[in-house]
Amino acid sequence: MSLLYNLWGLLTLAAFIWVIYDIMTSNKGLEPVKKVLWIVVAFIFGILGAVAYYFLGRK
Template sequence: MSVVETIWGLILLLSIIWVIYDLFTYNRAMSTLKKVLWIIVVLLLGILGVILYYLIGRRRR
């Protein structure tokens, strides 16, 4: 495994963890079903899921 692949994997892992953290701390009003669906989307789509969450799913402040 190359260094670039390792760095990319770490970035992906950290961004997924950040979305899950964000779901349970900042989006408390969101239903549990929606939270679970967003977690599934992020896990299946990876970085695209993270981008979609921040563009569509995240509650505006």
């Protein structure tokens, strides 16, 4: 069971890092407030936040 929690934590961390990387490199036209908002959403909601960013926030 501990391995499953560790794997979930690693996937959540990877999703969070991906959102930060994608916001900083691909979405240069995005307003700074929206960038911070998406980073906070990804931090709080983890993988669900990254999926929401992929479908709603990415241009």
